[in-house]
Amino acid sequence: MKAVVMAGGEGTRLRPLTSSLPKPLLPVADRPVMEHVLRLLGRHGIDDVVVTVQFLATLVENHFGDGTDLGMRITYAHEDQPLGTAGSVRNAADALAGEPFVVISGDALTDIDLGAAIRSHQDNDALVTVVLTRVPDPLEFGITVLDEQGRVERFLEKPTWGQVFTDTVNTGIYIMRPDILDHVAPDTAVDWSGDVFPRLLAEGLPLYGYVADGYWEDIGSHDSYLKAQTDVLDGTVRTDPAGFALAPGILVGEGAEIHPDAVLTPPLHIGAYARIGEKAEIRGHSVVGRGAVVGAHSLLDAAVLHDNVYVGPGAALHAAVVGRGSDIMRGARLEPGVVVGDDCTIGEHAIIASGVRIYPSKTVEDAACVNTSVVRETRGQAQLFGRRGVEGILNVDITPELAVRLAAAYATTIKKGDVVALAADHSRGARALAHGVAAALQAAAVHVRDLETAPLPVLRQQTRLAAVGGIYVRTVPGEPDSVEILFLDQHGADVTEAAKRRLDRVYARQEYRRAFPGEIGTVTHPAGVLDTYADSLTEHLDRRRIAASGLRVVVDAAHGTTGRVLTELIGRLSLDALLTDAGPDETRPTETDGERADALARLGATVRAAGADLGVRLDPVGERLVLVDDRGEPVDDGRAVLIHASLAARHHGRGRIVLPVTVSRTAETLAARHGARVHRVGTSPAALAEAAAAPDMILAGDGHGGYIVPGGAAPLDAPAAFVHLVAHLAQSPHRLSELDAGIPQDHVLQREIATPWSVKGAVMRTMAESKGDHVLDTTLDGLRIVEPDGSWALVVPDAAQAVTRIWAEGATRADSQAVLDKWSARVAGVTG
Numbered sequence: 001m002k003a004v005v006m007a008g009g010e011g012t013r014l015r016p017l018t019s020s021l022p023k024p025l026l027p028v029a030d031r032p033v034m035e036h037v038l039r040l041l042g043r044h045g046i047d048d049v050v051v052t053v054q055f056l057a058t059l060v061e062n063h064f065g066d067g068t069d070l071g072m073r074i075t076y077a078h079e080d081q082p083l084g085t086a087g088s089v090r091n092a093a094d095a096l097a098g099e100p101f102v103v104i105s106g107d108a109l110t111d112i113d114l115g116a117a118i119r120s121h122q123d124n125d126a127l128v129t130v131v132l133t134r135v136p137d138p139l140e141f142g143i144t145v146l147d148e149q150g151r152v153e154r155f156l157e158k159p160t161w162g163q164v165f166t167d168t169v170n171t172g173i174y175i176m177r178p179d180i181l182d183h184v185a186p187d188t189a190v191d192w193s194g195d196v197f198p199r200l201l202a203e204g205l206p207l208y209g210y211v212a213d214g215y216w217e218d219i220g221s222h223d224s225y226l227k228a229q230t231d232v233l234d235g236t237v238r239t240d241p242a243g244f245a246l247a248p249g250i251l252v253g254e255g256a257e258i259h260p261d262a263v264l265t266p267p268l269h270i271g272a273y274a275r276i277g278e279k280a281e282i283r284g285h286s287v288v289g290r291g292a293v294v295g296a297h298s299l300l301d302a303a304v305l306h307d308n309v310y311v312g313p314g315a316a317l318h319a320a321v322v323g324r325g326s327d328i329m330r331g332a333r334l335e336p337g338v339v340v341g342d343d344c345t346i347g348e349h350a351i352i353a354s355g356v357r358i359y360p361s362k363t364v365e366d367a368a369c370v371n372t373s374v375v376r377e378t379r380g381q382a383q384l385f386g387r388r389g390v391e392g393i394l395n396v397d398i399t400p401e402l403a404v405r406l407a408a409a410y411a412t413t414i415k416k417g418d419v420v421a422l423a424a425d426h427s428r429g430a431r432a433l434a435h436g437v438a439a440a441l442q443a444a445a446v447h448v449r450d451l452e453t454a455p456l457p458v459l460r461q462q463t464r465l466a467a468v469g470g471i472y473v474r475t476v477p478g479e480p481d482s483v484e485i486l487f488l489d490q491h492g493a494d495v496t497e498a499a500k501r502r503l504d505r506v507y508a509r510q511e512y513r514r515a516f517p518g519e520i521g522t523v524t525h526p527a528g529v530l531d532t533y534a535d536s537l538t539e540h541l542d543r544r545r546i547a548a549s550g551l552r553v554v555v556d557a558a559h560g561t562t563g564r565v566l567t568e569l570i571g572r573l574s575l576d577a578l579l580t581d582a583g584p585d586e587t588r589p590t591e592t593d594g595e596r597a598d599a600l601a602r603l604g605a606t607v608r609a610a611g612a613d614l615g616v617r618l619d620p621v622g623e624r625l626v627l628v629d630d631r632g633e634p635v636d637d638g639r640a641v642l643i644h645a646s647l648a649a650r651h652h653g654r655g656r657i658v659l660p661v662t663v664s665r666t667a668e669t670l671a672a673r674h675g676a677r678v679h680r681v682g683t684s685p686a687a688l689a690e691a692a693a694a695p696d697m698i699l700a701g702d703g704h705g706g707y708i709v710p711g712g713a714a715p716l717d718a719p720a721a722f723v724h725l726v727a728h729l730a731q732s733p734h735r736l737s738e739l740d741a742g743i744p745q746d747h748v749l750q751r752e753i754a755t756p757w758s759v760k761g762a763v764m765r766t767m768a769e770s771k772g773d774h775v776l777d778t779t780l781d782g783l784r785i786v787e788p789d790g791s792w793a794l795v796v797p798d799a800a801q802a803v804t805r806i807w808a809e810g811a812t813r814a815d816s817q818a819v820l821d822k823w824s825a826r827v828a829g830v831t832g
Contacts, residue, residue, distance in 0.1 A: 001118060002099050003046045004089050006172070007034060007106035008054035008079055012505075013221050016341030016359045017323055022056040024106035025063060026225065027306055029232040029287055030242045030253060030271040032063065033219060034106040038070055039240050044114040046102060047072045050095040052088040054079040084191040085172070090184040103174040105218075109228045111238040112173065112214035121175035124150065126208040127200065128180055131173035133216045134765070136758035141169035141218070144209055145768070145778075152207040154778070155193050167761025168209075171216050214238075222321065222339055229304055230285045233267035243269065253290065277313070295330070303334070312348070320352075323360065357510075373510050384504045387799065388494060388685060391476050391484035394429045398483050400436045406485060407437040407471065409507035411444030413499075414468055416519060421467040421488075423451035423459040425474040425621050426561050427589030429483055434473045437485070438523055441471075445515035448523045453584070455561045455622030457717040458533045460492030462526065469495075474621050475589035493689035493715055534568035537723045540711060542730075547574035549730035552612040554578045554628075555722070556603050559585040560620025565719050575726065578610060590620060604632035613729065614736045618718045624705035625718040627725075629736040641701040642666055642743050643736070644721070647728040648699035648709075649676035655698035658691045661780050661794055662807045663703045664746030682781035683796065689715040747816040748809045751824050755804040755831050760797040763804055763830045767795050770826060785823065791815055793823040804831075 011023030018026070024034035041049060049067065053060050053076050060076075067074030077092035089103055102114060112131060121129035130152060132144055145154040145168070155170070170193060183200065184190055200207055215237040217228050231237045233249070243253040249266025252258070255273040263281040270276065270288045277296035285302040288294060292305045295313035303317035311317065312330035319336035322328060326340050331349040334340070338352045341360035346352065350364045353371040358364065362374050384390055390406060392398040414420070420441055424434040431453065438448045449467055451459055456472050463470035470488035487495045487503065495503075506512075515521070555570070555577055557563035563582035570577045580603075591599065600617060607615040607628050615628030627635040627643070635643065645657050645667050654675045659667055660683045668678045676698065681687040685702070692700035692708040692715060700708035706716035709724045729736070755763060767783050768776060775786040782796030791810035798805055804827050808820035 001046055002096055002101040003041050003049045004092055004096070004101055004103045005034065005037060005041075005049055005051045005106045006085065006088060006103065007060055008052050008057070008082065008088060009107065010055045011107065014219070014225065016339060016357055017222075017225075017321065019360050020056075020342050021324070022060050023219070024060060026107070026219065027287075027289060028109060028219075028225075028228050029239070029251075029269045030289065031239075033109055033228070034060075034064070035070070036109055036239055037104060037106055038064070038067075038072060038074075040111060040114065041102070041104070042070060042072060044118075046114070049074050050077055050092045051075070051106065052077045052079065052092055054082060054088075082189060083187070084189040084195070086184045086190040086192045086196045087188055089176075090181055090186055090188075090190070093181050093186075096178060096181075098178045100175070100177055103172070103176060105172045108172065108216065108218050109231070109237060109239075110171070110173070110214060110216040112171070112212040112216055114173075117173070117210045117212060118175055120150075120210045121208065124206065124208045126175070126206045127177050128197070128206075129175040129208045129210050130197075131171045131175070132168050132209050132211045133171050133214075134167045134211070134761070135169050136167070136761055138167050138169050138761040144168055144170050146209040146211075150208050150210070152197070152201060152209050155197055155201075167765045168211060171212070172218075175210075222337070226302070226304065226319065226321065229287050230302075233269060233285055233287070235267075241269070243272070259296075271307070289324075306342075329366070384507060385500045386484070387801075389484045389486040391482060393481055394433075394483045398433070398485070400433060403433045403473075403485065404436045404440040405510070405512070406507060407440035408444055408512040409503055409510075410469075410471065410487060411441050411446045412506050412511065412513040413503060414446065416445035416513075416515065417447065417521075418469075419447045419449055419467045421449045421451065421459055421463040421470040423454040423456070423470075423472055425456075425472075425589055426453050426584035426586050427475045427483075428586055430473040430475060430589070433483060433485070434471075437471055437473065442521035442523065443515060444513050445519040445521055447521040450523050450525050451529055452525065453561055454529065455565055455719070456486075457622050457719060458529055458565065460488060460715070460717070461533050461536065462529055463488050463490070464492040465532075466526075472621075477590050477619065478592060480590055480592075491689070491693070494685045496686050497684070530565055530568055533565060533719075534572055537569060537711065537720050538572045541573070541723065541727050543573055546727060546730045550576065551614075551726060551730055552576045552610060553726065554580065554603060554606050554610060554612045554615040556580045556599065556615070556617040557582045558591065558599065558618060558620045559583065559588050560618070560622070562618045562620070562622040562719060565622065566618070566722075569719060569723060573723070573726065578606070578612070580606065588620075600626060600628065600634045604628050604634060608632035616722050616725075618722065619705075622718045623716045625707070625721055626705055627736065629740060631737050633737070635736070635740065637705050638664060638703055638746060638748055639740060639743070640705065641703050641707075642670060642746065643739055644699055644701055644707065644725065645678075646670045646673075646739065646743060647725070647732065649674040651728050651731060652676070652698040654696075656691075656694055656696045658688060658694075658697060658700035658708070660688065660702055661784060662748070662750075663701070664748045664809055665792075666744050666746045670743065680780060684781075685715060687780075746809070747811075747813045748807060749813075749816045749820045750808075751806050751820055752798075752803045753806065753824060753827050753831060755797065755802055755827070757802055759831055760804065763827055764795070764797060766830045767823070767826060787819060789815075791819045793819050795823060795827065 007024040011018035025032045243251040246252045251269045253272030258276045259278045262276045265283045268286045271290035274288045274292045276294045280294045281299045283301040286300040287304045289305045289307040291308040294311045297314050299316040302319045304321045306324040308325050309322045310327045314331045317334045320334035320338040322340045323342035326344040328346045329348040332346045334352045335354040337355040340358045343361045345363045347366035350368045357373040424430040472486040476482040476484045559581045603615045617626045627640050649671045656679045658679050681691045707721035708715040777784040784794045786792045794807040810816040
């Protein structure tokens, strides 16, 4: 059995540590992480190794040579350009000489029993055996589902929480027969999980999984790098540590000098030829690299020093990492999460604030207080995006500085000279941040089409017509003190999860593009955008029929930006309408649940007093609407989407109605009455928008008052939904309450269960394993479990909050409650 060690990656998320050092050479307890991998192979009798190299390949080769020092035979396979996980192995085919082999990453720390995995592979006569492990947070890994015989059923790379249906993830360790390389094209960028394995599954070839019990940590971030150090020192992972035990938990390398008055608290590691000064204090989980000097009276608290670092007298480092050859001068202080690259100098009594990254070869002056990264490096934020955009408390989480950096990162992902549409809601905070966003875009050579204060659907339309993307700054619905920055794609829809991750990476690295003086972008304020929007919604309608229908409507604009749009629409339709709360009120950019309920009660009273046919209330930015029927009774959002679906199917006939998996299955019955069909999607706005782009779409609704209609500006568009609803009702002989009464009762119930992030993956795996004789659907969001009687439950871990959401529907409300209780109890059993 041979081995292929993958050592060609750049390790961009670990910069500045990997700016001048390949990731496999990052030291973990005074040994490069790849050396830990090679020693693991050696312990399992695998001593013939091919190492794939590309980024800073010479440094890897110079360090390990031909493997003689480790009792191995090491050869190298070079890549001129990245070939992907499978392409890299195919590139090493000559060195493998037709023998079976193990593929393992050179930058993951593990003590998994490779021998047991190889035996499992041989027992199953597998073409490929994927070594798996279980992790608390599977989002950054490829998840793998096995059947009862251990064969692979499904792979999913980089899932969202809605796609997490197990916590069993791919470690990137594979046991392979040599003929697997016949399925990989030479000299081509190809990945195992994304390209090769799905084809093998489709062909029915024997792919097996082996769930390992050992330790595995993918060192992909600074947090995971520090965790790996801690786990080696604690003995959580079985390794061959360098040095000898000076005392229990204190490992010291050859030639190290430790002053008798130094204070050492285990566990820690001091590398060869390091020197620890008088009364220096080295606390637990610290690592001192080879040749490093720690001056008198200095403090290392869970800090990691690479080779030849100097720490001056009285300096203090707390959970910080310092790269090779850097100098931390007298009295300097590094707060938790600081990362200093190679060959830097941190001046005397300088203070580096938490999370700051110092790029290689930089100097921080004496007594400087640094609270932002020096030359483009990681901010270290775990999760930038919330439920839809980047949100937080104004001037606490979302500051002008953050908005500017975020806009600069976004501009870096598009081309110089591109146009971006920009708007804000009517709140002062949103408008102030939007000014900073515009400036950052201009500074990155991007032109800004600034709509200033406008409804979100209007921005969506302008983005689709004249820009490559859009940015909207608004108050978070229901949270007056918080703001949200939304990003739109060229179609005016919310950007995809992949686009969010790309923006997150650029923001994290702080590698922003800057324009030369002659490239600074322009700002224009287009005229007539409201007219353009209103024309697009009304030009194809039978306005005479609507006017002649005699419909009487009460419309509440919720003191938002939609008031002016609604005035235009009502005028064009010659509609008998009473418009209330039409003027924007910057002191009321959103409303609480209580204020919303009071407003609906007032709207209902107005409908009854006016003898109107219906009432409609739009949210302040024009994304969602709520209906009040002719009796003045609010219509539940779940019922409203069924009414809309029934009307759309009746008036358009055959076509597609797009609904998320959380909407009642009654929708299928209503659509079928008129020859339409329901197309189900996940719960994200992006999934709804993508499916709604189909040419046969006649309605899309999210079940929460958000709609997409043919001819609308883009999702989600409440004014467009209002116009289409009025057009449909003008042709219907039934009033809204009569339409509602003619629709079968639905019984969808929902519940939230508090779920720590660390057990979300375990929750989904447990749900999948406990399906019994139920039908399990994992093709959309979360896990949909169908009971034998047709009742169903949907379990979805929330992407932004520490909760799991459960929906259930049965034939009666009691049935729905029973199904909800059943699966809620199982989720609660895992969460404790």
